[in-house]
Amino acid sequence: MQKNIFIVYAHPEPRSLNGALKDFAVNHLTDAGHNVEVSDLYGMGWRAEADGRDFPERDPHERLIYHSESKNAFLSDTQAPEIKEEQEKLRWMDAIIIQCPMWWYSMPAILKGWVERVYARRFAYGVGYHGYERFGEGNLKGKRALLSITVGPEAEHYSERGVHGNMDDLLFPITHGILYYPGMDVLPPFVLYRAAALTPDGFGDVTNDYGKRLDGLFTDAPIPFRPQNGGDYDEQFRLKPGLSKGKSGFSIHRSD
Protein backbone atom coordinates (compact mmCIF):
# COMPACT_ATOMS: atom_id res chain seq x y z
CA MET A 1 0.00 0.00 0.00
CA GLN A 2 1.27 3.43 -0.92
CA LYS A 3 2.42 5.49 2.06
CA ASN A 4 3.91 8.93 2.68
CA ILE A 5 7.42 8.83 4.08
CA PHE A 6 9.40 11.80 5.36
CA ILE A 7 13.18 11.56 5.64
CA VAL A 8 14.95 14.13 7.80
CA TYR A 9 18.62 13.98 6.93
CA ALA A 10 21.45 15.75 8.73
CA HIS A 11 24.99 15.53 7.37
CA PRO A 12 27.17 18.32 5.94
CA GLU A 13 28.68 16.15 3.16
CA PRO A 14 26.47 14.68 0.40
CA ARG A 15 29.20 12.12 -0.43
CA SER A 16 29.10 10.73 3.12
CA LEU A 17 27.81 7.36 4.30
CA ASN A 18 24.80 9.19 5.69
CA GLY A 19 24.19 10.75 2.29
CA ALA A 20 24.43 7.31 0.66
CA LEU A 21 21.99 5.80 3.17
CA LYS A 22 19.56 8.65 2.56
CA ASP A 23 19.81 8.17 -1.23
CA PHE A 24 19.38 4.42 -0.83
CA ALA A 25 16.24 4.90 1.25
CA VAL A 26 14.74 7.37 -1.23
CA ASN A 27 15.28 4.94 -4.11
CA HIS A 28 14.23 1.84 -2.22
CA LEU A 29 11.01 3.40 -0.93
CA THR A 30 10.16 5.08 -4.23
CA ASP A 31 10.68 1.77 -6.05
CA ALA A 32 8.26 0.20 -3.57
CA GLY A 33 5.62 2.71 -4.68
CA HIS A 34 5.74 5.12 -1.74
CA ASN A 35 5.79 8.92 -1.78
CA VAL A 36 9.00 10.26 -0.28
CA GLU A 37 9.86 13.76 0.94
CA VAL A 38 13.34 14.69 2.16
CA SER A 39 14.40 17.56 4.39
CA ASP A 40 18.15 17.88 3.85
CA LEU A 41 18.90 20.15 6.80
CA TYR A 42 22.41 21.22 5.77
CA GLY A 43 21.35 21.55 2.13
CA MET A 44 18.38 23.74 3.12
CA GLY A 45 20.59 25.94 5.28
CA TRP A 46 18.41 25.08 8.28
CA ARG A 47 19.03 27.45 11.20
CA ALA A 48 19.65 25.44 14.36
CA GLU A 49 19.30 28.18 16.97
CA ALA A 50 15.81 28.51 18.49
CA ASP A 51 15.17 32.19 19.23
CA GLY A 52 12.88 35.16 18.63
CA ARG A 53 13.31 34.98 14.85
CA ASP A 54 10.96 31.99 14.95
CA PHE A 55 8.06 34.36 15.71
CA PRO A 56 8.34 37.20 13.16
CA GLU A 57 5.28 39.05 14.45
CA ARG A 58 6.13 39.17 18.13
CA ASP A 59 7.15 42.43 19.83
CA PRO A 60 10.96 42.13 19.90
CA HIS A 61 11.14 44.33 23.04
CA GLU A 62 9.06 41.92 25.11
CA ARG A 63 10.80 39.30 27.20
CA LEU A 64 10.97 36.12 25.12
CA ILE A 65 9.34 33.10 26.77
CA TYR A 66 9.95 30.60 24.02
CA HIS A 67 7.26 28.04 24.83
CA SER A 68 4.58 30.76 25.18
CA GLU A 69 5.53 32.43 21.91
CA SER A 70 5.66 29.03 20.28
CA LYS A 71 2.06 28.34 21.31
CA ASN A 72 0.87 31.83 20.31
CA ALA A 73 2.54 31.70 16.92
CA PHE A 74 1.32 28.17 16.24
CA LEU A 75 -2.29 29.01 17.14
CA SER A 76 -2.31 32.32 15.26
CA ASP A 77 -0.50 30.90 12.23
CA THR A 78 2.38 33.37 12.52
CA GLN A 79 5.31 30.99 12.85
CA ALA A 80 8.38 31.42 10.65
CA PRO A 81 7.44 29.84 7.29
CA GLU A 82 10.17 27.17 7.38
CA ILE A 83 8.78 25.89 10.69
CA LYS A 84 5.26 25.63 9.30
CA GLU A 85 6.53 23.77 6.23
CA GLU A 86 8.21 21.13 8.36
CA GLN A 87 5.07 20.72 10.48
CA GLU A 88 3.08 20.17 7.31
CA LYS A 89 5.44 17.38 6.30
CA LEU A 90 4.94 15.82 9.74
CA ARG A 91 1.16 15.96 9.29
CA TRP A 92 1.43 14.52 5.78
CA MET A 93 3.70 11.61 6.54
CA ASP A 94 2.76 8.11 7.67
CA ALA A 95 6.33 7.43 8.77
CA ILE A 96 9.41 9.52 9.51
CA ILE A 97 12.98 8.32 9.05
CA ILE A 98 15.73 10.26 10.76
CA GLN A 99 19.12 9.78 9.13
CA CYS A 100 22.12 11.18 10.98
CA PRO A 101 25.48 10.41 12.56
CA MET A 102 25.85 10.14 16.33
CA TRP A 103 27.94 13.11 17.46
CA TRP A 104 28.83 13.38 21.14
CA TYR A 105 26.27 10.75 22.16
CA SER A 106 23.32 12.47 20.50
CA MET A 107 22.02 13.85 17.23
CA PRO A 108 23.89 16.67 15.42
CA ALA A 109 23.06 20.18 16.66
CA ILE A 110 21.41 21.11 13.36
CA LEU A 111 18.90 18.27 13.85
CA LYS A 112 18.36 19.07 17.53
CA GLY A 113 17.56 22.61 16.43
CA TRP A 114 15.06 21.24 13.94
CA VAL A 115 13.28 19.47 16.81
CA GLU A 116 13.36 22.54 19.07
CA ARG A 117 11.90 24.82 16.40
CA VAL A 118 9.45 22.49 14.60
CA TYR A 119 8.07 20.85 17.75
CA ALA A 120 5.86 23.83 18.61
CA ARG A 121 3.74 23.95 21.76
CA ARG A 122 0.21 22.65 20.95
CA PHE A 123 1.65 20.85 17.92
CA ALA A 124 4.11 18.39 19.50
CA TYR A 125 3.68 19.08 23.21
CA GLY A 126 1.21 20.86 25.46
CA VAL A 127 -1.52 18.80 23.75
CA GLY A 128 -4.72 17.67 25.47
CA TYR A 129 -5.83 18.04 29.10
CA HIS A 130 -3.06 19.83 31.03
CA GLY A 131 -0.79 19.09 28.09
CA TYR A 132 -0.64 15.46 29.12
CA GLU A 133 -1.54 13.72 25.87
CA ARG A 134 1.94 12.44 25.27
CA PHE A 135 4.04 9.24 25.38
CA GLY A 136 1.73 7.18 23.26
CA GLU A 137 -0.82 9.92 22.63
CA GLY A 138 -0.58 13.23 20.80
CA ASN A 139 -0.85 14.76 17.36
CA LEU A 140 1.52 12.29 15.71
CA LYS A 141 -0.22 9.18 17.09
CA GLY A 142 -0.55 6.35 14.59
CA LYS A 143 2.52 7.39 12.63
CA ARG A 144 5.77 5.45 12.67
CA ALA A 145 9.34 6.54 13.35
CA LEU A 146 12.70 4.98 12.50
CA LEU A 147 16.03 6.42 13.60
CA SER A 148 18.91 5.40 11.30
CA ILE A 149 22.17 6.43 12.90
CA THR A 150 25.85 5.88 12.16
CA VAL A 151 28.46 5.45 14.87
CA GLY A 152 32.27 5.53 14.60
CA PRO A 153 33.45 2.85 17.05
CA GLU A 154 32.70 -0.84 17.42
CA ALA A 155 29.40 -2.15 18.78
CA GLU A 156 31.11 -3.73 21.81
CA HIS A 157 32.00 -0.27 23.14
CA TYR A 158 28.25 0.50 23.28
CA SER A 159 27.14 -2.89 24.54
CA GLU A 160 25.34 -3.49 27.86
CA ARG A 161 28.56 -2.82 29.84
CA GLY A 162 30.44 -0.74 27.23
CA VAL A 163 32.29 2.35 28.44
CA HIS A 164 30.18 4.83 26.45
CA GLY A 165 26.97 3.56 28.01
CA ASN A 166 24.70 1.10 26.25
CA MET A 167 23.19 2.20 22.95
CA ASP A 168 19.52 1.67 23.86
CA ASP A 169 19.90 4.03 26.80
CA LEU A 170 21.96 6.59 24.84
CA LEU A 171 19.19 6.75 22.26
CA PHE A 172 16.32 6.82 24.79
CA PRO A 173 16.18 10.66 24.90
CA ILE A 174 15.52 10.50 21.13
CA THR A 175 13.40 7.35 20.79
CA HIS A 176 11.28 7.94 23.90
CA GLY A 177 11.79 11.66 24.53
CA ILE A 178 11.48 13.04 21.00
CA LEU A 179 9.71 10.39 18.90
CA TYR A 180 7.40 8.60 21.35
CA TYR A 181 6.50 11.85 23.15
CA PRO A 182 4.15 13.21 20.44
CA GLY A 183 2.62 9.77 19.99
CA MET A 184 4.57 7.96 17.30
CA ASP A 185 5.24 4.21 17.26
CA VAL A 186 9.02 4.00 17.40
CA LEU A 187 10.85 1.15 15.72
CA PRO A 188 14.11 -0.24 17.11
CA PRO A 189 16.82 2.07 15.72
CA PHE A 190 18.98 0.98 12.78
CA VAL A 191 22.48 1.53 14.18
CA LEU A 192 25.50 1.22 11.90
CA TYR A 193 28.75 0.83 13.87
CA ARG A 194 32.31 1.31 12.60
CA ALA A 195 30.92 3.72 10.05
CA ALA A 196 34.31 5.25 9.20
CA ALA A 197 35.80 1.83 8.41
CA LEU A 198 33.03 0.87 5.98
CA THR A 199 34.38 0.06 2.51
CA PRO A 200 32.40 0.16 -0.76
CA ASP A 201 32.44 -3.68 -0.64
CA GLY A 202 30.73 -3.65 2.74
CA PHE A 203 27.99 -1.29 1.64
CA GLY A 204 26.11 -4.13 -0.09
CA ASP A 205 25.61 -5.91 3.21
CA VAL A 206 24.54 -2.68 4.85
CA THR A 207 21.92 -1.85 2.24
CA ASN A 208 20.68 -5.42 2.40
CA ASP A 209 20.13 -5.05 6.16
CA TYR A 210 18.77 -1.52 5.86
CA GLY A 211 16.48 -2.49 2.97
CA LYS A 212 14.85 -5.10 5.19
CA ARG A 213 14.25 -2.48 7.86
CA LEU A 214 12.70 -0.16 5.27
CA ASP A 215 10.48 -3.01 4.05
CA GLY A 216 9.31 -3.50 7.64
CA LEU A 217 8.60 0.17 8.30
CA PHE A 218 4.87 -0.46 8.69
CA THR A 219 4.93 -4.06 9.88
CA ASP A 220 7.88 -4.47 12.30
CA ALA A 221 7.02 -4.38 16.00
CA PRO A 222 7.72 -1.02 17.64
CA ILE A 223 9.63 -0.64 20.90
CA PRO A 224 7.07 -1.52 23.62
CA PHE A 225 7.28 1.79 25.50
CA ARG A 226 4.66 2.16 28.20
CA PRO A 227 1.90 4.71 27.39
CA GLN A 228 1.77 7.44 30.02
CA ASN A 229 -1.99 7.32 30.39
CA GLY A 230 -2.52 3.56 30.12
CA GLY A 231 -2.55 2.85 33.85
CA ASP A 232 1.15 2.09 34.42
CA TYR A 233 2.00 5.48 35.99
CA ASP A 234 0.71 7.17 39.13
CA GLU A 235 -0.58 10.74 39.39
CA GLN A 236 3.00 12.03 39.70
CA PHE A 237 3.90 10.17 36.48
CA ARG A 238 5.99 7.59 38.31
CA LEU A 239 5.90 3.98 37.21
CA LYS A 240 3.74 2.11 39.69
CA PRO A 241 5.39 -0.29 42.15
CA GLY A 242 5.57 -3.86 40.98
CA LEU A 243 5.99 -3.01 37.30
CA SER A 244 9.34 -3.74 35.61
CA LYS A 245 10.47 -5.68 38.65
CA GLY A 246 14.20 -6.20 38.91
CA LYS A 247 14.94 -3.57 36.27
CA SER A 248 16.37 -0.08 36.69
CA GLY A 249 17.28 2.88 34.48
CA PHE A 250 15.42 3.72 31.29
CA SER A 251 14.51 0.08 30.55
CA ILE A 252 11.72 0.21 33.14
CA HIS A 253 9.70 2.28 30.66
CA ARG A 254 9.39 -0.70 28.31
CA SER A 255 6.84 -3.40 28.97
CA ASP A 256 8.91 -6.28 27.55
Added chain:
Amino acid sequence: MQKNIFIVYAHPEPRSLNGALKDFAVNHLTDAGHNVEVSDLYGMGWRAEADGRDFPERDPHERLIYHSESKNAFLSDTQAPEIKEEQEKLRWMDAIIIQCPMWWYSMPAILKGWVERVYARRFAYGVGYHGYERFGEGNLKGKRALLSITVGPEAEHYSERGVHGNMDDLLFPITHGILYYPGMDVLPPFVLYRAAALTPDGFGDVTNDYGKRLDGLFTDAPIPFRPQNGGDYDEQFRLKPGLSKGKSGFSIHRSD
Protein backbone atom coordinates in the same frame (compact mmCIF):
# COMPACT_ATOMS: atom_id res chain seq x y z
CA MET B 1 42.64 30.84 46.23
CA GLN B 2 42.02 32.72 43.00
CA LYS B 3 40.88 30.51 40.13
CA ASN B 4 39.86 30.95 36.50
CA ILE B 5 36.24 30.09 35.82
CA PHE B 6 34.60 29.83 32.41
CA ILE B 7 30.81 30.08 32.13
CA VAL B 8 29.20 28.87 28.92
CA TYR B 9 25.68 30.23 28.84
CA ALA B 10 22.96 29.33 26.36
CA HIS B 11 19.61 31.12 26.49
CA PRO B 12 18.05 33.46 23.91
CA GLU B 13 16.57 35.85 26.51
CA PRO B 14 18.84 37.87 28.87
CA ARG B 15 15.87 38.48 31.23
CA SER B 16 15.35 34.74 31.69
CA LEU B 17 15.97 32.62 34.79
CA ASN B 18 19.04 31.25 33.03
CA GLY B 19 20.27 34.80 32.46
CA ALA B 20 19.71 35.59 36.14
CA LEU B 21 21.58 32.45 37.24
CA LYS B 22 24.47 33.34 34.95
CA ASP B 23 24.60 36.90 36.33
CA PHE B 24 24.41 35.59 39.89
CA ALA B 25 27.32 33.22 39.28
CA VAL B 26 29.46 35.95 37.70
CA ASN B 27 28.90 38.26 40.69
CA HIS B 28 29.25 35.54 43.31
CA LEU B 29 32.49 34.17 41.87
CA THR B 30 33.96 37.62 41.18
CA ASP B 31 33.15 38.68 44.76
CA ALA B 32 34.99 35.56 45.92
CA GLY B 33 38.08 36.82 44.11
CA HIS B 34 38.01 34.57 41.04
CA ASN B 35 38.54 35.49 37.41
CA VAL B 36 35.41 34.83 35.35
CA GLU B 37 34.96 34.60 31.59
CA VAL B 38 31.52 34.17 29.97
CA SER B 39 30.65 32.86 26.54
CA ASP B 40 27.08 34.01 25.93
CA LEU B 41 26.34 31.81 22.91
CA TYR B 42 23.18 33.59 21.73
CA GLY B 43 24.70 36.99 22.45
CA MET B 44 27.83 36.10 20.44
CA GLY B 45 25.73 34.86 17.53
CA TRP B 46 27.39 31.46 17.85
CA ARG B 47 26.78 29.30 14.78
CA ALA B 48 25.49 25.89 15.85
CA GLU B 49 25.96 23.96 12.60
CA ALA B 50 29.25 22.06 12.32
CA ASP B 51 30.36 22.09 8.69
CA GLY B 52 33.12 23.00 6.24
CA ARG B 53 33.12 26.66 7.31
CA ASP B 54 34.96 25.52 10.43
CA PHE B 55 38.05 24.90 8.30
CA PRO B 56 38.51 28.03 6.18
CA GLU B 57 41.67 26.77 4.44
CA ARG B 58 40.42 23.39 3.29
CA ASP B 59 39.69 22.66 -0.37
CA PRO B 60 35.89 23.10 -0.54
CA HIS B 61 35.68 20.63 -3.45
CA GLU B 62 37.11 17.77 -1.41
CA ARG B 63 34.76 15.39 0.38
CA LEU B 64 34.37 16.70 3.94
CA ILE B 65 35.33 14.17 6.61
CA TYR B 66 34.67 16.34 9.64
CA HIS B 67 36.85 14.56 12.22
CA SER B 68 39.83 14.44 9.83
CA GLU B 69 39.54 18.11 8.92
CA SER B 70 39.08 18.92 12.58
CA LYS B 71 42.39 17.24 13.40
CA ASN B 72 44.20 18.82 10.45
CA ALA B 73 42.95 22.30 11.22
CA PHE B 74 43.69 21.95 14.93
CA LEU B 75 47.26 20.73 14.31
CA SER B 76 47.99 23.32 11.60
CA ASP B 77 46.36 26.17 13.51
CA THR B 78 43.88 26.89 10.71
CA GLN B 79 40.59 26.46 12.60
CA ALA B 80 37.89 29.14 12.36
CA PRO B 81 38.98 31.87 14.81
CA GLU B 82 35.90 31.56 17.05
CA ILE B 83 36.68 27.87 17.62
CA LYS B 84 40.26 28.63 18.61
CA GLU B 85 39.10 31.35 21.03
CA GLU B 86 36.79 28.94 22.85
CA GLN B 87 39.56 26.34 23.07
CA GLU B 88 41.83 28.96 24.62
CA LYS B 89 39.19 29.64 27.28
CA LEU B 90 39.04 25.90 27.98
CA ARG B 91 42.82 25.77 28.40
CA TRP B 92 42.76 28.86 30.62
CA MET B 93 40.01 27.81 32.98
CA ASP B 94 40.27 25.78 36.17
CA ALA B 95 36.54 25.10 36.13
CA ILE B 96 33.75 25.32 33.56
CA ILE B 97 30.12 26.04 34.41
CA ILE B 98 27.50 25.24 31.80
CA GLN B 99 24.30 27.22 32.28
CA CYS B 100 21.34 26.21 30.11
CA PRO B 101 17.74 25.02 30.08
CA MET B 102 16.89 21.40 29.34
CA TRP B 103 15.16 21.29 25.97
CA TRP B 104 13.91 17.96 24.69
CA TYR B 105 15.89 16.00 27.25
CA SER B 106 19.23 17.54 26.37
CA MET B 107 21.11 20.82 26.00
CA PRO B 108 19.91 23.48 23.53
CA ALA B 109 21.11 22.98 19.95
CA ILE B 110 23.27 26.12 20.06
CA LEU B 111 25.23 24.61 22.96
CA LYS B 112 25.42 21.18 21.34
CA GLY B 113 26.89 22.93 18.31
CA TRP B 114 29.44 24.64 20.55
CA VAL B 115 30.57 21.19 21.74
CA GLU B 116 30.69 19.74 18.21
CA ARG B 117 32.78 22.62 16.86
CA VAL B 118 35.05 23.44 19.83
CA TYR B 119 35.79 19.82 20.79
CA ALA B 120 38.30 19.36 17.97
CA ARG B 121 40.02 16.05 17.32
CA ARG B 122 43.38 15.98 19.17
CA PHE B 123 42.06 18.70 21.50
CA ALA B 124 39.10 16.98 23.18
CA TYR B 125 39.20 13.51 21.64
CA GLY B 126 41.62 11.40 19.65
CA VAL B 127 44.17 12.14 22.37
CA GLY B 128 46.95 9.74 23.42
CA TYR B 129 47.67 6.18 22.30
CA HIS B 130 44.98 5.15 19.76
CA GLY B 131 43.02 8.16 20.96
CA TYR B 132 42.19 6.33 24.16
CA GLU B 133 43.19 8.94 26.75
CA ARG B 134 39.64 9.74 27.71
CA PHE B 135 37.09 9.19 30.51
CA GLY B 136 39.31 10.43 33.31
CA GLU B 137 42.31 11.28 31.13
CA GLY B 138 42.76 13.84 28.36
CA ASN B 139 43.68 17.45 27.78
CA LEU B 140 41.18 18.83 30.30
CA LYS B 141 42.26 16.53 33.13
CA GLY B 142 42.46 18.22 36.52
CA LYS B 143 39.82 20.82 35.65
CA ARG B 144 36.34 20.81 37.13
CA ALA B 145 32.91 20.94 35.49
CA LEU B 146 29.49 21.90 36.81
CA LEU B 147 26.30 21.67 34.77
CA SER B 148 23.59 24.09 35.98
CA ILE B 149 20.35 23.26 34.20
CA THR B 150 16.73 24.42 34.48
CA VAL B 151 13.79 22.08 33.91
CA GLY B 152 10.12 22.96 33.47
CA PRO B 153 8.26 20.16 35.27
CA GLU B 154 8.40 18.84 38.81
CA ALA B 155 11.29 16.73 40.13
CA GLU B 156 9.00 13.71 40.69
CA HIS B 157 8.49 13.38 36.94
CA TYR B 158 12.27 12.85 36.61
CA SER B 159 12.71 10.66 39.68
CA GLU B 160 14.00 7.08 39.63
CA ARG B 161 10.72 5.82 38.12
CA GLY B 162 9.50 9.08 36.54
CA VAL B 163 7.99 8.92 33.05
CA HIS B 164 10.66 11.10 31.41
CA GLY B 165 13.45 8.82 32.61
CA ASN B 166 15.51 9.61 35.69
CA MET B 167 17.55 12.79 35.63
CA ASP B 168 20.97 11.23 36.34
CA ASP B 169 20.59 9.02 33.30
CA LEU B 170 19.18 11.79 31.09
CA LEU B 171 22.24 13.91 31.90
CA PHE B 172 24.76 11.05 31.54
CA PRO B 173 25.46 11.82 27.84
CA ILE B 174 26.54 15.30 29.02
CA THR B 175 28.19 14.59 32.38
CA HIS B 176 29.98 11.41 31.28
CA GLY B 177 29.97 11.74 27.48
CA ILE B 178 30.90 15.41 27.08
CA LEU B 179 32.48 16.56 30.37
CA TYR B 180 34.20 13.43 31.74
CA TYR B 181 35.34 12.31 28.27
CA PRO B 182 38.16 14.90 27.93
CA GLY B 183 39.22 14.30 31.51
CA MET B 184 37.34 16.76 33.71
CA ASP B 185 36.12 16.02 37.24
CA VAL B 186 32.37 16.40 36.96
CA LEU B 187 30.34 17.64 39.92
CA PRO B 188 26.76 16.48 40.50
CA PRO B 189 24.62 18.75 38.32
CA PHE B 190 22.68 21.64 39.84
CA VAL B 191 19.17 20.96 38.56
CA LEU B 192 16.43 23.53 39.06
CA TYR B 193 12.95 22.05 38.57
CA ARG B 194 9.67 23.91 38.00
CA ALA B 195 11.70 26.72 36.47
CA ALA B 196 8.71 28.41 34.82
CA ALA B 197 6.82 28.61 38.13
CA LEU B 198 9.67 30.30 39.99
CA THR B 199 8.65 33.66 41.48
CA PRO B 200 10.99 36.51 42.44
CA ASP B 201 10.38 35.52 46.08
CA GLY B 202 11.64 32.02 45.42
CA PHE B 203 14.81 33.20 43.75
CA GLY B 204 16.44 33.91 47.11
CA ASP B 205 16.27 30.24 48.06
CA VAL B 206 17.60 29.27 44.67
CA THR B 207 20.61 31.56 44.83
CA ASN B 208 21.28 30.40 48.37
CA ASP B 209 21.42 26.80 47.14
CA TYR B 210 23.33 27.70 44.01
CA GLY B 211 25.76 29.90 45.93
CA LYS B 212 26.72 26.91 48.06
CA ARG B 213 27.38 24.87 44.94
CA LEU B 214 29.54 27.67 43.55
CA ASP B 215 31.44 27.83 46.86
CA GLY B 216 32.08 24.10 46.57
CA LEU B 217 33.28 24.21 42.98
CA PHE B 218 36.80 23.14 43.91
CA THR B 219 36.04 21.16 47.06
CA ASP B 220 32.81 19.19 46.50
CA ALA B 221 33.25 15.53 45.60
CA PRO B 222 32.86 14.83 41.87
CA ILE B 223 30.67 12.06 40.47
CA PRO B 224 32.72 8.87 40.94
CA PHE B 225 32.77 7.85 37.27
CA ARG B 226 35.12 4.95 36.56
CA PRO B 227 38.28 5.90 34.63
CA GLN B 228 38.50 3.99 31.36
CA ASN B 229 42.14 3.04 31.82
CA GLY B 230 42.13 2.35 35.56
CA GLY B 231 41.62 -1.40 35.32
CA ASP B 232 37.81 -1.57 35.47
CA TYR B 233 37.29 -2.16 31.73
CA ASP B 234 38.46 -5.00 29.49
CA GLU B 235 40.24 -4.61 26.12
CA GLN B 236 36.88 -4.07 24.39
CA PHE B 237 36.07 -1.27 26.87
CA ARG B 238 33.43 -3.31 28.64
CA LEU B 239 33.10 -3.10 32.40
CA LYS B 240 34.67 -6.24 33.84
CA PRO B 241 32.39 -8.92 35.32
CA GLY B 242 31.81 -8.58 39.04
CA LEU B 243 31.95 -4.79 39.08
CA SER B 244 28.76 -2.83 39.81
CA LYS B 245 27.01 -6.05 40.79
CA GLY B 246 23.23 -5.84 40.78
CA LYS B 247 23.20 -2.60 38.81
CA SER B 248 22.28 -1.96 35.18
CA GLY B 249 22.08 0.97 32.79
CA PHE B 250 24.42 3.96 33.01
CA SER B 251 24.84 3.69 36.78
CA ILE B 252 27.31 0.80 36.34
CA HIS B 253 29.89 3.37 35.23
CA ARG B 254 30.02 4.89 38.71
CA SER B 255 32.04 3.24 41.45
CA ASP B 256 29.74 4.25 44.33
